[in-house]
Amino acid sequence: MKSLKFNKYIIALILLFAAPASAVADIALSLTLNRHECAITDSIKMVVSISGARDADTPQIRGLENFIAQNAGRSSQVRIINGRVNSSVDFTYYIQPKRIGIFEIGPASVKIDGKTYQSEAAKLTIKTSIYPKSGADAPIFLTASLSAKKVYLEEQLQYTIRLYHLNQVSNVSLNTPEAEGLEFRQLEKPSEYSTVYNSKNYQVIEIRYAVVPLKTGRLNINPARMSMLVRRDQRHLDDDDIFSMDDFFSNVRGKPVTLASNPLILNVLPVPHAGKPADYAGLIGTYQITSELTPGRVKAGESATFTVTVKGSGNVNRIPDMKMPEIKNAKIYADEPTLDIRQSEKGIEGLKTMKWAIVPEKQGQYTIPPLSVSYFDTVNKYYRTIRSKPFLLSAGPGIGVITQSPFVKEKVQPGKEEIEELGRDILPIHRSAMDLTKEQAGHIGWNLWIIMIIPALIYCVLLAVHKISRTSSVKLKSYKAAKNFYKICKDKDLSANALSKALLKYINKRFSINLGSLSPQEASGILNGKGCKEETVNQMEWILKKIETLIYTGKGEDPCDLPLEASLIIKSIEKEIK
């Protein structure tokens, strides 16, 4: 547990030091509004977010001349997303419009480490009132609105649902609006704000959808239905309700209510025939095209990458896969196009990237022709054709070998095909007669089984030899110890001290121990443990006690009469312990 805490501190420290380093890596500035259409009496939340930085000066924001701006503070965050440390600083403002109209707020700009970073601008429409004409004094009501009443087929528009409530609401659920021939896709999370309507301060929940009409004609959008629990206003409780105390004792925290919005009608027109380009493939909205060639100069046989990007909002799924015309003396390998779709305040936006590897076969200049895509511009109501820039690719003297494009490595190369099976037959006979054997498959001869046993047998023999050799070495040791003892005991003038030493030496050698002295109790313990008879053990104890007595009475150096008896005891021990 302690180490876990310690690890947390280490991680926090790493984050603290690592964050500024990573922060410098990719700084981005964004300006977001919580609403894009509001009444002149409303206040709008504006957040300028600087991602990739832990600290920054207050950003400069253009286009606020027509608003009263109030600073609501700053906050900084450090987050780990997919193992990467992301830090950001948010500056929050509340702005209140001074007049009606369509305004562009931003871009916001900030200087970090001497470099100026800029956000995109945001559009805000201020109206006298955006609120419904009906439902006026109701404490809670639901409205639905469309960003346009007349659109072209597949043109994207926005459908907004707003819930106005004076009392608190909870457990809000909305049935996705349904209409034949319309495709709905929710944009971002629902936003919440407050507004003044009919001199009352309403709380508003706003949910926005991108809508794409899939058929022409007059399309009906049925009312959206929203269910919720509405808290009762304590001031309006009846006397009877005082004792109900449903907030405290009951799970039901309010009154269930289902609201319906107003129905809507949308007129969908087909795209005009007049001025339709030949290559028009149904793309509608607003789009831009960009292109690049990297590198602009290569050696013959090397590849350059030509990238075309089409970006915009509308029916982005319809952005066509462009075709690169053939270039003389150059090989072209197309990569799989990628389409990145995301939701923004403008609706559904998309970015399609198409890449080609161009490999010049010879030295020279190669012109990359412009590629075009046509779409119906919903802002200006006419067809437009956008084109990529033409490029000039210079090829120097090269390696003479046509290299593969980096993105075609794993794919089937042009000109290569899967092997086609033209016929089937068995493979030919074998010619080797070498392996002919009398043995049946799965048969193991007895000789092989014997070979299998041999190592185990050899081991058993070795084990036996090992054991025998160990036993004989022990026997030899004991024989030598006894022999030495007998030799010492032959001395007729042997003192008690010398006899005591001889006995100690014998016991140590005989039993491979290392005693410094030998008491009668120790000796009897050892002999008992080795399996000596009780009589022999007693004799040994008796002789040792006698030796001790002689030594302690000052007769230790005098010749004693015990060697013979000691020899007999040792003989008994040798007999009894094999």
Next chain:
Amino acid sequence: MKKIFLIILITFTFPFAVFTQGKNNRSDRREELFHKANAFYKEGNYEKALNTYLDILESGYASGDLYYNMGNTCFRLKMTGHAILYYERARLYIPRDADLDYNLRYVRKLAKDDIELPVDIISGIFFWNMHITHKELFLLFAAVNLLFWTALALRLYLKKEWTYYIFIILLVIFIIIGVSFAWKHYVTLSDERAVILPEKADVLSGPDAAETLLFQLHAGAIVCINDAEDAWKLISLPDGKRGWTKADSLEKIRQK
């Protein structure tokens, strides 16, 4: 003295030389037959080729290549059942042969009943058993056995740490290969698989021609023999079907 030595030498070496010569002659004869059969096959004389291969088999000798060639010959003679039987027998000798694998898969596809007995869990664990012959696995086990006992013997005289680890590693290998071989040995000895040889074989509810016809099998179908009674065999299929068929309509893959 030299003469005596020469006489002794001839006396002792002559029988051995004669024996070896005789053995070589017989071996040459088998090889000759094998090549002769191959030549018949090449000429397109498949019946003669098969008979010549069978002559080698009757002499008590066999090999993976011989069974493989017999499988090819039977295939050419449109004897699908026999082709599969011989290929399966060849697999017992040369399980890793790519040609055999290809031909067997091809002929099995041509068979009407594409029945293959499922691999049981233990055989799945010892997956290498399918790619190694019984004898090869035995020799591998023998080698591991030798190393294991050598390591054990080494431990008697050299009680070092590294000898301990070698012993442990060899013990694990010894157990794995030992169990693997034991399983292979059991599977081989209890192999009751058989191949249906005629174009069509009736499977009845009992060992009597008057019994109810349960289903029919076709040449090349691999079944499992569970029992035998007179000239009838009780067979079973992987899907649980069981019944009696005439003993001469099938032949066991592994011969006793």
